[in-house]
Amino acid sequence: MPASADQALPVVRVGEIKGEESSQRWLVEGLWGARSVGVIGGAPKCAKTWLGLDMALSVATGTACLGKYAVPEPGPVLVYLAEDALLVVRERIEGMARHRGLDLANVAIHVITAPVLRLDQDRDRTRLWETTKRLRPRLLLLDPLVRLHGIDENNAGEVAELLAYFRSLQRQFDLSVLLVHHTRKNAAGGVTAGQGLRGSSDIHAFGDSNLYLRRSREHLMLSSEHRAAPASAPVYLELVATDAETIHLEAIAELRDGNGKHRSLEERVLDLLAGGAVLTRAKLRDSLGVKNERLGEALEALERASRLGRTPAGWQRLD
Numbered sequence: 001m002p003a004s005a006d007q008a009l010p011v012v013r014v015g016e017i018k019g020e021e022s023s024q025r026w027l028v029e030g031l032w033g034a035r036s037v038g039v040i041g042g043a044p045k046c047a048k049t050w051l052g053l054d055m056a057l058s059v060a061t062g063t064a065c066l067g068k069y070a071v072p073e074p075g076p077v078l079v080y081l082a083e084d085a086l087l088v089v090r091e092r093i094e095g096m097a098r099h100r101g102l103d104l105a106n107v108a109i110h111v112i113t114a115p116v117l118r119l120d121q122d123r124d125r126t127r128l129w130e131t132t133k134r135l136r137p138r139l140l141l142l143d144p145l146v147r148l149h150g151i152d153e154n155n156a157g158e159v160a161e162l163l164a165y166f167r168s169l170q171r172q173f174d175l176s177v178l179l180v181h182h183t184r185k186n187a188a189g190g191v192t193a194g195q196g197l198r199g200s201s202d203i204h205a206f207g208d209s210n211l212y213l214r215r216s217r218e219h220l221m222l223s224s225e226h227r228a229a230p231a232s233a234p235v236y237l238e239l240v241a242t243d244a245e246t247i248h249l250e251a252i253a254e255l256r257d258g259n260g261k262h263r264s265l266e267e268r269v270l271d272l273l274a275g276g277a278v279l280t281r282a283k284l285r286d287s288l289g290v291k292n293e294r295l296g297e298a299l300e301a302l303e304r305a306s307r308l309g310r311t312p313a314g315w316q317r318l319d
Helices: 049-062 084-098 122-135 154-175 190-196 202-205 267-271 281-288 292-304
Strands: 024-029 037-042 077-081 109-111 139-143 176-182 209-216 217-224 235-242 247-256 306-311 314-317
Touching: 024 049, 037 049, 037 154, 037 190, 037 202, 049 077, 049 084, 049 109, 049 139, 049 176, 049 209, 049 247, 084 247, 109 267, 122 154, 139 217, 154 176, 154 202, 190 209, 267 292, 281 292, 281 314, 292 306
Parallel strands: 037 176, 037 209, 077 109, 077 139, 139 176
Antiparallel strands: 209 217, 217 235, 235 247, 306 314
């Protein structure tokens, strides 16, 4: 079909694409790329909303996320929490701000107060578009994805169309979009955790940056994956509630050795079995978030080295 010149697609020579300084690549260093879309995934009651709000506060104020991850370029944040009352949203952010010594009045987090937001419908898409255009946030947090639409999350076509809307927001307004989403029951942790997200696999593929939260015994573990950067080392998190007025999420330990190197899988297995602990292979796999085959190789190596032994109740250290 013949087309006029004004119908042609816009193009640019690759050398004319503006580069970025490395310090501008991250919205939150190591956790979330600048101008990235993606999800915080995890089972219910895994502190996904706490993590989303911690990131929101950090981006809005330039303070370290989880007390650990820097924010190179702070800016306004727009949030919508479909499952939390406005008072609860305020109390959570106020407690985190108080812990960081911040005045809540100076925190540039804008909260959408609409009782319902259906982003599979043109009316609400337009309203969010216009709100984003007016506020120009650096981060848009939407929590949770399942409350933002009425589509079938297992229908790839319907999901792709909704995700395309989020991508258009990101590109048009040069911001990051963070969606909070549930994983299926007993979903694997670690880098493969994206395969455990509920619904179409397009949700996992959509993410430029994705974060995953998983509980294992007394620990809450955070892992990440990025389209254009290596994953950060997984960390253990704790919801610190010693003072009811300063409840906050905090990184308490990183899975690295004392020299800053990533700990081997064998070392991590031994860590989990410290103090006389006895765990089944399934429990070890869930805690470590690794493939069953890789875990099996590590267990066999440790058994050959007489570091581990098998019992009817599971694996235990021999030292």
